[in-house]
Amino acid sequence: MSPTANTTYTAFTGWVDPPADIRPPLRENLTCSVAVLGGGLAGLATALRLAEYGLDVVLLEAEFCGHGSGSRNAGQLASAPGGDIQLLNLLYRKRMPAILRLTENAAGHVEDLIDRLGIDCDYEAVGNVFAAVSRGQLRRTRRITKILRRAGAHVEQGSARELGIPHGFLGGMREIRGGIMNPGKLLRGLRRAVLASTVRVFEQSRVVDIVRGADGVTIETREGLVRAQRVVLATNAYAGEWDITPKRLSSPMWVTEVETEPIAPERLAALGWSSRSGLITQHNIMENYRLTARNTIVFGVRRIERASDYPLPERTPDPAVVADLAAGFARRFPTLADVAIDRAWGGWIGITSTWLPVASSLGADVYYSLACNGHGLAQATYIGSLIADRIATGATPEDLRAIWVDEPGFGRAVPAIMGRTGLRAAWAVDRFNDMINGSKRNARKGFAAAPRGSMTRA
Numbered sequence: 001m002s003p004t005a006n007t008t009y010t011a012f013t014g015w016v017d018p019p020a021d022i023r024p025p026l027r028e029n030l031t032c033s034v035a036v037l038g039g040g041l042a043g044l045a046t047a048l049r050l051a052e053y054g055l056d057v058v059l060l061e062a063e064f065c066g067h068g069s070g071s072r073n074a075g076q077l078a079s080a081p082g083g084d085i086q087l088l089n090l091l092y093r094k095r096m097p098a099i100l101r102l103t104e105n106a107a108g109h110v111e112d113l114i115d116r117l118g119i120d121c122d123y124e125a126v127g128n129v130f131a132a133v134s135r136g137q138l139r140r141t142r143r144i145t146k147i148l149r150r151a152g153a154h155v156e157q158g159s160a161r162e163l164g165i166p167h168g169f170l171g172g173m174r175e176i177r178g179g180i181m182n183p184g185k186l187l188r189g190l191r192r193a194v195l196a197s198t199v200r201v202f203e204q205s206r207v208v209d210i211v212r213g214a215d216g217v218t219i220e221t222r223e224g225l226v227r228a229q230r231v232v233l234a235t236n237a238y239a240g241e242w243d244i245t246p247k248r249l250s251s252p253m254w255v256t257e258v259e260t261e262p263i264a265p266e267r268l269a270a271l272g273w274s275s276r277s278g279l280i281t282q283h284n285i286m287e288n289y290r291l292t293a294r295n296t297i298v299f300g301v302r303r304i305e306r307a308s309d310y311p312l313p314e315r316t317p318d319p320a321v322v323a324d325l326a327a328g329f330a331r332r333f334p335t336l337a338d339v340a341i342d343r344a345w346g347g348w349i350g351i352t353s354t355w356l357p358v359a360s361s362l363g364a365d366v367y368y369s370l371a372c373n374g375h376g377l378a379q380a381t382y383i384g385s386l387i388a389d390r391i392a393t394g395a396t397p398e399d400l401r402a403i404w405v406d407e408p409g410f411g412r413a414v415p416a417i418m419g420r421t422g423l424r425a426a427w428a429v430d431r432f433n434d435m436i437n438g439s440k441r442n443a444r445k446g447f448a449a450a451p452r453g454s455m456t457r458a
Helices: 041-052 085-117 135-150 183-195 236-241 265-269 319-332 376-393 420-449
Strands: 029-037 057-060 128-132 155-159 171-175 200-202 207-213 216-221 225-233 251-260 278-281 287-291 297-301 341-351 358-362 366-370
Touching (some): 029 041, 029 216, 183 376, 251 319, 287 319, 297 319, 319 341
Parallel strands (some): 029 057, 029 225, 057 200, 128 278, 225 366
Antiparallel strands (some): 128 171, 207 216, 216 225, 251 341, 287 297
């Protein structure tokens, strides 16, 4: 039977169920100091921080807080930048130390939030490994290690045995800071904290228009209005749905994650995954793998799908993509090839042309916190809090300066590889390289197993 024969496909996430106490929509006209649009990681963190400053805050969410990509990822809290680190170093070599301080502090900030708010999200501070499945990828991790160490990052290089990762990987580089968690539980905990604060939260309140005026910003929903002195757009890939958003701010991409059925503890132990670190391969389009507290393995990405236009559709994962992910899993973990895929989910994320998150403003009344290139679990949360600090104090925090631009140049196109044709080509190149590398490994094993003096493959 196919490992995906009985897979459940969900339009939400596989980590948690939707909340049972969804708040009613906005059905009146309100005024406030700051309106936060979006109830994901960035929006919840921004609203909570603003409330701690004593500001009057309204939060509007189209569905329910935690509905978006923040709860739908693999739950790997990263401390390195997203995207292509070698390209980042080429473009921003002088800024790399500041960028690394931002990303490492982002991971620490989320860890502090978990402790301070008492959020039970199965967090394990085990780091994440840039894992190599070929000699070429291993050389890449060595180059990345040098770049990150030069910029002051806390990383270590090693073999699979030294890093405590599965036998099917050659080795790689571990981010010492960060780890793995249930992101759905994190969002649920943040939502609970915001609901307990002074923030006025309206779920099921899709914003249909945003208009800047001389006396502030008017935000229109289907049944009510909010007039705010300032507004924070914290809607990640969905920001392009409004006319006020600069065009080509980022490109929305659909990313798929899946989870296996529970696996017997002795089979998991046999993998040699003693560190429990999350894994990120060094393909053109990465694969991610991580253990969970429920004795399953969550994995995903490998194939990305780009949106054609706004508004972004609600959808479930493509069965063909799930089948491809299952094939990749069987290749990385051949002893678990018989393990079934229990469920599949996905979400829209934002990818930028610079591989850096968007943090900026239009004038003094509209702020952006968007598009963390797949590393939003740490960065969206932290950047949202830093934007709240800037709004409340009037000063730009040092870490925010690493990515803040006063006049954002949003007109640049996303690299060609992130177009539909480029994404298909990148996937095809990854699979070709997997095939070639697999053939080389089989050849080495064959010669190694042959009797002395024989050139016959085993």
